[in-house]
Amino acid sequence: TxxxxxxxxxxxxxxxxxxxxxxxxxxxxxxxxxxxxxxxxxxxxxxxxxxxxxxxxxxxxxxxxxxxxxxxxxxxxxxxxxxxxxxxxxxxxxxxxxxxxxxxxxxxxxxxxxxxxxxxxxxxxxxxxxxxxxxxxxxxxxxxxxxxxxxxxxxxxxxxxxxxxxxxxxxxxxxxxxxxxxxxxxxxxxxxxxxxxxxxxxxDNDLQRNADEVGGYLKDRLTKMAKDSPIVGEVRGRGLMLALEMVGPDGEPNPPAAVRFLQACKERGVLVGKGGIGANAVRISPPLTITREAAEQAANAFEEALAVAGEAAKVG
Ligand SMILES: Cc1ncc(COP(=O)(O)O)c(C=O)c1O
Incomplete structure (x- = not known):
């Protein structure tokens, strides 16, 4: 100013x-x-x-x-x-x-x-x-x-x-x-x-490239698992800044599904964040040093957590 x-x-x-x-x-x-x-x-x-x-x-x-x-x-x-x-x-x-x-x-x-x-x-x-x-x-x-x-x-x-x-x-x-x-x-x-x-x-460790490669892998995995999940409206972001938009049957924001997903991830040893205007965006932003192996483990946990949150959404 x-x-x-x-x-x-x-x-x-x-x-x-x-x-x-x-x-x-x-x-x-x-x-x-x-x-x-x-x-x-x-x-x-x-x-x-x-x-x-x-x-x-x-x-x-x-x-x-x-x-x-x-x-x-x-x-x-x-x-x-x-x-x-x-x-x-x-x-x-x-x-x-x-x-x-x-x-x-x-x-x-x-x-x-x-x-x-x-x-x-x-x-x-x-x-x-x-x-x-x-x-x-x-x-x-x-x-x-x-x-x-x-x-x-x-x-x-x-x-x-x-x-x-x-x-x-x-x-x-x-x-x-x-x-x-x-x-x-x-x-x-x-x-x-x-x-x-x-x-x-x-x-020195070219962590930007790591973010690109490991983030790309994570986004692919998330996109694949989201295809079969009615509670994910969108996978977005790039690098190691990825989000899942959790939605209800009519595509409306679904904050409880985001909370259930977070909780199920935590029980499997993976911490993710939440945010977004509707409090329904799951935010995935691991350290830039994350290895491909750790990302694989995290993606496996996300798959299970999506199934848990999806089942809970069916029950209502
Ligand atoms: C985009 C952006 N700008 C600025 C900040 C700084 O906020 P704070 O007041 O917490 O330092 C944050 C913190 O989350 C942020 O995400």
């Missing part, structure tokens, strides 16, 4: 950007936003996605025209719902808490074109998607070929140590130089040394 002299921000429906006052203010899920108060003025765009939530534009896979139409809608949104002088757009390339919803690359490219018309900055929130997790690229946004103005990162940087970072074009970062900025735990030596060792480990 310092660089652009504006506090207006564009964000995505279904997004999650954190639990601080400012980041809650740009999060597009009311469950994670206990107050409507915000230090930023936010307008939400509607990204396209073939998901089970009406929050998203109904997008049939491989429909670049529709993705482009949603990006074009952003132009209208900027014209009609903002002052026209917007600081930045922030978006996760794959929405994490939102249930591993991928923004189509055509959409990201279209959005960037619209933003460039008035110099609005593109911030890629890569807290979940960075460091090769999505398999095909080091940064989640890489798939679109777009270079954002800023990137935020955290989780995979410290591998458990508390550290976050922001990277941006020099003129943007330099615009802060006249302001004092310091934090009690900022620049912690242990965290920074640990993060450096972690980054070197990721690169």
């Amino acid at each position: 310092q660089h652009r002299r504006s506090s207006e921000v564009l964000a995505m429906r279904g997004s999650y950007h954190g639990g601080s006052f400012a980041t809650m203010g740009i999060t597009g899920q009311s469950t994670w936003r206990p107050t409507s108060r915000s230090s930023l003025d936010v307008t939400y765009a509607m990204p396209p996605h073939h998901s089970y939530s009406s929050l998203y534009g109904r997008y049939e896979k491989d429909d670049p025209e529709f993705a482009k139409a949603c990006a074009d809608d952003l132009r209208n949104l900027i014209r009609t719902a903002t002052t026209g002088h917007v600081a930045a757009l922030i978006a996760e390339p794959v929405q994490g808490v939102g249930g591993f919803i991928e923004l189509p690359p055509e959409y990201i490219r279209g959005v960037k074109e619209v933003l460039d018309e008035t110099g609005i900055l593109y911030i890629s929130d890569e807290v979940q998607t960075a460091f090769g997790r999505t398999g095909s690229h080091f940064w989640g946004i890489g798939e679109s070929g777009i270079e954002p103005d800023m990137i935020t990162m955290a989780k995979g940087l410290g591998n458990g140590l508390s550290i976050g970072a922001v990277m941006g074009r020099a003129e943007l970062i330099d615009s802060m130089s006249g302001k004092l900025h310091l934090a009690t735990f900022g620049g912690n030596h242990v965290s920074t040394a640990g993060a450096l060792a972690n980054l070197n480990f990721i690169l």
Whole structure:
């Protein structure tokens, strides 16, 4: 906001950007936003996605025209719902808490074109998607070929140590130089040394390729088992960021099925997460170091857990 002299921000429906006052203010899920108060003025765009939530534009896979139409809608949104002088757009390339919803690359490219018309900055929130997790690229946004103005990162940087970072074009970062900025735990030596060792480990062991290969295998297995399961509406995601959308007979969100699946996995020694707007997305994001053998064991557990959750759904 310092660089652009504006506090207006564009964000995505279904997004999650954190639990601080400012980041809650740009999060597009009311469950994670206990107050409507915000230090930023936010307008939400509607990204396209073939998901089970009406929050998203109904997008049939491989429909670049529709993705482009949603990006074009952003132009209208900027014209009609903002002052026209917007600081930045922030978006996760794959929405994490939102249930591993991928923004189509055509959409990201279209959005960037619209933003460039008035110099609005593109911030890629890569807290979940960075460091090769999505398999095909080091940064989640890489798939679109777009270079954002800023990137935020955290989780995979410290591998458990508390550290976050922001990277941006020099003129943007330099615009802060006249302001004092310091934090009690900022620049912690242990965290920074640990993060450096972690980054070197990721690169030296080509964990991005591992995410691509093992993630690809897991997605294949999940897709196959989902074909025979009436409670899985969709398998989505890429690399080691995969989700199952658990649904009822009419395709409606089925949170109890997600809970049963989670529980059955846990009983078999595999921990998976849950999320999504309807609390019905099972989120599978193992460590980047996961071996093919461990993934096979996990997939076997998923198969059994799907059968357990499927049987429970029949009983009702
Ligand atoms: C995409 C994304 N951005 C930012 C954050 C940071 O949130 P927190 O306030 O927990 O650090 C998270 C945490 O889950 C996230 O998933």
